[in-house]
Structure formats: C-alpha cells, structure tokens
Amino acid sequence: MMSHAQSPRIPSSLPISMGRTLALCRGRAQWLAVVVGGVALLALPRFFSVFWIHLANVCLIAIIGAVALNILTGNARLVSLGQAAFLGIGAFAAGLLQRTYNVPFPIALAAAAIAGGIVGVMVALLSLRLRVLYVAVTTLVLHFAVTTFFSFVQAVFLDSSGIILPLPNLGFMELQTPTDWYYFLLAIAALIVLGALNLLRSFIGRRWIAVGEHDVAAEALGVPVRWAKVSVFAVTSAVVAFAGALSAYYVGTVSFESYHLGLAIAYLAMIIIGGVGSVLGSILGAVFITLLPYVLDQIFLIAHLNVRANVLAGLHQIAFGGLIVAFLLFEPRGLAEIWRRVRSAATDWPFRYRSASRSVR
Amino acid sequence: MRQKSRLATVSLALGAALALSAAGAQERAHKIGYLADLSGPMQDNYGPIVEGFEFYVKDLNGRGGINGVPVQVAVRDDQLDATRAASMALELATSVGVNSIWGMSQTRTHLAVYQTAARNRTPATAMFSGIKEVLPPSPLPYAYSAGHVFEVAGEVSGKLAATMLNGKGKMICNSIEAPGGVAACQFAEGAAAAGGLETGTVLFPPTVTEFGAIAQRMMSMNPTIVVAHAGSGQNVGLIKALRGAGFSGPILMGSHGLNEAPLINALQGIGSLDKLQIVSRFASPDSTGKELADIRAAAQQYGKKTPIATTTIMGWALAKLMDASLRQCGYPCPGDKLNSVLENIKVDMGSLMGGPVQFTPKDHYGTTWWRVFQYDAKEKKFLPASEWLEASSTPTLRKQ
C-alpha cells in the first residue's frame, strides 16, 4: 500500500483499488458530469415543446425495456425475440386488473411485473437445455402464442377494440400532462438504470455475465448455471412487463395489435445499435431508435425532398434495417463504443491512447 | 463598454424584429388536423379518402373559405401504429394547435387517438370505419365517427341477407380475427337469424393470403349467401377461392374502405364478378346527383387522373361535415367549443349519403342509411340495387 505522504498525486479516476474499480463514479470529473447531466434532464421540460416532452417520455419507457433486454441478450447472451410478448403481458395484466377490479396504479404495475416474471421463469425452464439459436426460437414461439392468446381474449371476452385506461393517480400527484409523466418516468428510469448498473457489478450480475460468456466454463467454476438462467429471465421479463404496463397507462389504451414482431425487432435493434452488454448502450440505442422516424421526417422536410408520404414508411424501414446491418458489420459494439472512443480521444489528447491494459466498461 | 452596448442594441433590435414578424405571421385560419395511414400497405384504401377531403378544402378555400376564413389542414401519417397515432395526435393538438382531428386510419389506432384527443380537448372524427365506443348510450367524449361502424354494418348486412333470400337459406359471414371483424359477424348473424336464416361464421387471421382450405370449409357449411367483412385485399383472395371452390351464390361485401377499381381489376376474367354486391353508407362513384358532380369537377380541377372511388366520396363527405361544424362554431373556434357544436350537429349530405349525419350528446354516430350496389357486367360498374335502408345506432346483439 502506498503511503500518502510520499506518493505523487494520483488522479482520482484511476482504478487503484477494488472499491475504485467497481465504483460507478470515479473522480471529480465524472461526478461533475453526473450533476450537470442531472440538472439538464430536470430542466428539460422548460425548453422543449409538449410534443418533444412526449417523445422524451416514449424514450424513457423504451430505455427501461432496452436496459432489461440488454442484460438478458447482451450480458447473459440469451437472445430473446419475445420482447413484444412480455410488453404485452405487462400491458394486459395491468389493463385487465384495472378494468375488472379498478386497482390503484402501483398495484397494477406490480402485478404486471409479477406476471412478466412468472412467464419469464416458464420460458427459462423450457430453454435451459437449449443452445443460443434455440432459445431465440423458443422466445419466437412464445411471441406467437402470447399474441394469439391476447387476440383471442380481446375478441371474445373483451368484445371491444381494446382496454381503456384512465390517467393514473399516484396519491401525491396525478399524472396528467406529459410534463408530469416526464418527471415520474425520469425517476423510474433512473432507478432502473442504477439498479441495472448495480446488478451487473454485483455477484448476481457477474454470474449472469459468466453464464453468458461460456456456460460450461461457468458451471465448471461453480456458478449455478440453471439458477442464473432462470433468475436473469425472471428479473428482466419482470422489468419488461413493467415497462409494458407503464406504456399502456401512458398511451391510455391496450390492444393486442400493438404487440407485433416488429416491436421485438425494434428493441433488438436498440441494443445492437446502442451496444450489446452495456447499460449506456441501451440508453443510447433506445433514444436513437425511438427518435429515428421523427428525425428522418425532419431531415426529409428540411432537405425539401418532398417525398411522397406513401414512400416515407418504406424509407424508415430501409434506414432501420440498414442501420442494423451496418452496425453488425462495422461497429458491433455500437454507439456506446463510438462514444467511448470519442471520449477517450478527447481525454487522452494529445496522446493516442493511455495504456494498453485499461479496463473497458 | 461600447462594444457591449452595441451588442445589446443589435440584439434588442433583432429580437424586436423577430417578435414583430412572428406577430405578423399570425394569420386568420381554421387549423384542423388530418391523421391517416398514408404509407403503409393499406394506403390504396386511405389515399382516396385524404384526396377527397383535400379536394373539398381546396374548393372551399378557393371560394373564400368559411366566412372569409380559410381552412388549413395539417396531414400526419400514423403508419397504422397506435403509439405513433397517439404521438401524431398529440403533435397536432399541441405543436400545430389544431382544434380538431379528422380522418384516422384503421380501428386499431382509434382508441389511442380518441384518448389523446380527449385529454387535449380536441374532438376527433373518424371516417374509415369506427369503433363501438361512439355508439349510444355513453360514447367517449370528443370521439365521433361518420364511417362504417362494424357493429352497425354487420347488422345491416345480416338484415339484407335475410331480405335477399326471403327468409330461407343459410348465410355465412366471414371476417378477420380482429375485434371489429368479430363484432361485424356477430351482429350479422344475429340479424340474419332474426330474419329466419340459418347462420354461421368463419374467421381467419389478418395475414392469410391463401384461401383454398378456408373456402372449402365455407363450402362444407352449405351457404346460400356469403357476407364478407374482411379488408378489401383479403376479400379478393376469398372471392377467387370461393368461386374456385364452386360457390355460385351472391356475395355481399361490407364496404370497409373499399376502392372499386383495384377490386374490379383483380377479379376480372375469373367470372368472379357476378353476383357481387357491396353494402355502403355512401353513394357509389357512378351515382348521379349534384354533390357527386361537384366532386368530379373538383377532382378534375385539382389534377386527379383516375376515376373517383367510394373512398373519395367518403373524404368529401367528411369535409362537408367539417365545414358545417366550423361554420356553426364561428371564428376563433377552440376545441371544446367545436366539440359542443359537434355534439348537436345535423348536416344534410344530399346525394352523397342516404340521410343526414346527425350527432347528439348521447350518440356520436347517429341513425344511418345504407344501400346495396351490385356489379353490372355490361356497364362494368357497381350500380344501386336497393333503396336506402335506415339503421339505428343501437344494433341489437343476439349472441349465439
């Protein structure tokens, strides 16, 4: 151990101890960034129109779903095409409870999460023996089964175009305007992001990552692989269902038609483009994919390209698919990696790199 | 010091100029929003509705607008997605500042749009079909429909089937496995059974394109008449398969967003166009009347090269409703004032529809009139084959 009296001043951002390595925030610069970022996020509603606050809300819900999916698919390497199914399970659980028993908002959300967790456990048990590709297939089967089940329920038992949900009441505040929702969703998303970061640093998270990297080796090292797979599915599915319920209350309606395979693909695109395996990647990817169609519309507007509306959706799809392919081919670690490169170029300048053995988070 | 004061004066001057120009740019206009699926696979159905609406508005503005105030339409594409539809409705209501939303696309988006519209106190009126939440006794606030609500359309088709067969025979209703389709067939069966027919329903998923086995199943149920409430694209496949399986009886289609020309083109040459009928609230494009002549004139003037369709008429009729409501509202017309106008409105549609469009506080759909059009092989057109039949907005459900 170095004696502080004699050692040169070591920048507080260098990971010289276990505590420092695992810390979320290293050094004064990072703390400053967190504070400034936090203030900016809190002040956002003052400077943007209602529509953009609404888009921010959609992004926040997407972030919650993407963070969960990234842990499942990115860290634990269990490719899941069932995102839409779990979102639907959460939405329908909350919606049906609200409609039948008029439960308060927090109970509906909790019930949605529990429902998602239970189905997640079932899927996990089903796919324990299977290799990566077959896990994806199992989740695909889940998607079809769940969406068909909900369409049946909606057509036969609900007898309507969907469930209508009233604006939720939190007790201390009613979530009426997009700005109310913004602060609420910001708090929830921040909690989930912090939770994800902490989970990944904890022994549970490290087990999940170990199982993802090489499950046989993990078993050999003593990691209870079966528990790990079941637990990761349970936790992430619960969070995704939770996000689905939030979205249902936000839009105000639940209908099975919104939960199609394209939604699952959009979330997978979020984590691929954002960066698999990193929470920052989930955030970047979620914001990118959510805002993409609106940004594209603006680009076309500004460039006076006057594209016929009936071609615009096709262009959205081409851009979307093209980005997935491009990121897979050229930048498999996604936007997060691009961000890291830019950041290290800025902090290391005028040096090209800092050291060969830097740990990458 | 001098530099700072120079900077201050320049920025003050700029600011003032901007403020003045912004004030000057505030012109008098009725701002309304139009939401539709313009780019998805159903664009063939919605495109003409928007066109018809826009022809009317251009014509109206050309004549000076409503008491001198022009109408500005902001069109947005919802891409058949409920969440995007809600986002676009919010944008229209808040950023663009419209006082009403018109048009809308498939029923899956309706609830989301109605919710957003109601939260922003902006009335929304659907033209393409409609959901039962606009029917009495307690319609959703700020939600209206002037199109074909599946429940009512279903009941009308069932009654018509019974009348056509004089109370003897079997009606098979088919539709897609979606809430609207299921409802349409339930009500059709109820009405047909009340008229003395035997009934049956065959539902299929919306993504089916190959109808061989489904047609065989329908044949095994021995239908005398088939009522089809699926989308027009699937109806084409179904009709082909039915005729291929040997069905030679009449086929009655619900006109949910129907475009006649592609239908006729697709079914040519297979002998599938005989005994093909459509039931609709609107006149067919080959009908006569002053309003229809107006539509054709406007279409020609604004550059439409293909003939008009029922969907063009739907758009024009919706615009007529919009015109009457804004006229009654006056200028300026905020959303809730327009809503109270719509809740008590009655608009005469002339030859476009069989009767007036009328809303009341407890009924955001109103009594409707329907007519059957049959395909005439000589004229190659759909011509009227019945009078206008009245239908109430409270269809009686007789569940099996």
Next chain:
Amino acid sequence: MASFILTVVASWGIYALLGMGIVLVYRTSRVLNLAGGELAIFIGYVVAIAIENGLSFPIAVPLGMGSAMALGLAIFWFTIRRIMGEPPHVGLMLTVGIATILNGLMIVLFGGGMIAVPAGLSGFTTIGSLRLPTTDVVAAIGAWLSIAAIGLVYRVTNLGLQMRAVAERVMLSAQRGLNVDRTVALSWIIGVLAAGLAGILHGERAFVALSATVIGISALIACLIGGMDSLKGVIFAAFIVALTESFTALYIDPRYVLIAPVMILLVILIVRPWGLFGTVEEFRRV
C-alpha cells in the same frame, strides 16, 4: 376431398421449397435465415410487376429467378462473407436487418399492395372426373419440379458435393482445396433462388402482398420441426405444417391456422429440440 389434397400438396411444395432455401444456407454458412418470407415475396413482386408492365409469364419468371440469384449473391458478398465464423446470433440479427430492408424496398419500389402473379391460366383443369383450380395445379407442379431440380443438383452434381462437404466439415474441405467462400456464395445463390421460386408460385396461386411474408414463418417452423440442417427433414416437416394448416382451416377453425404449427413446434422443442431429422446436438447438461 380432391381439392383439399391438391391444396395441401401445393402448400407443401411451396413451404418445402422455401424451407429448402433456408436449410441450404444454414448448412453451409450456419446462418439461420429469418428473411426467407421477405425474399420470396420480393421476387414475387418483381415478377408480378414485370407481368403488369407487359412481359409474358414465361419471360417474367426467368427474370425473377435471375434477380433472385443476383440478390443471393449480393447478400452473400456484402454481408455474410464478413460475418462467417461469428457466433450464431450475429447472423440471425443480420438476416432480421435484411428482412427489414427488403420490407422497406417493397414499399418504396412496389407499393406494398396486393398484386397477383397471373400465369395466364385460370379456371379449372379437368382430370378425369375431378375439377381442380388450375392455379393450384400449376403451383404444385412448379414447386415439386423445383424441389426435384434442386435436390438433384445437391445430390448428383459436383457443386452439390462441394456444398455437402462444406456443410459437414468446413476445415477439412478447406484443407482439401475447396474454395469455401465460393461454395457458400453458391449455396446462398441457390437458397435465395429457391425462396424466390416459392414466392413466385405463391403469387401465382394466391397473390403477393406485404402480409404474405408470413409464408416465411411457416417455412421456418417447418425447418425447425424437421431439423435446421436436414433437407429430408424440412421436406417431411413441410408436409406436417401444410397438412396442419389446411386441416385446421377445414375441420377445426380457420382462426387458429397460424398458431397450430407453432404448437407443434413447441412440442418438438420440448421433446426433441434438434428437430425430427436434425443432427443430434450434444446439448451440454446445464
């Protein structure tokens, strides 16, 4: 009854053809092609538009086949070539991206509406005392001829031998001097060709539309039931899928047409996940 059998045979042929396309590329490049449906309908659109613009059926079909082969080569050259050897989920997501691009292209280039591929033959064919819809007959004959042709190439020709070699033992084949890249490229060409033919025949029999890409899901289910790396398996499983779909439509309820094969797949995943004829994968006991 006869028309029911014909319906099943035609569907079987189309699913088997499309499934073969997926299995062929999986065998050589270990990429599960989720874009099968989009590829098929894309080529179907090409042929339909060509016919709409005046070309006759016997000219438009080879045009479609040619574009399918070009498309297969392009996909291999620009994407698959760069990701060979990566873990399987990369290829999976890549094909998902390709499917999305194709979907967008179909909207932009072709409009995305419903078009038929008119073969100029309609009405009924009379065989003995049976009156069968001609479109189904053409589809069935076309599908099975294509399957036979591709099977023949695979079994009999040198190219087929090379593809089988690369499918079984890549390293050994490379060491023996086989140009692995070229073989994989050719397998993609043939694979997309098979998909394209399936799309053309489906358009001839029913019509092409954006929603018709669901035949890709049915074919994928057939691949998974039969075993992703078994051609025999996919042909047999396509029969199961086609029979299930038509049987459900006719005797149970058409609402469940698309979910019935999924249920069978679920059973297979529990009981024998590597498929009925697939290579028994040694699943690690974890």
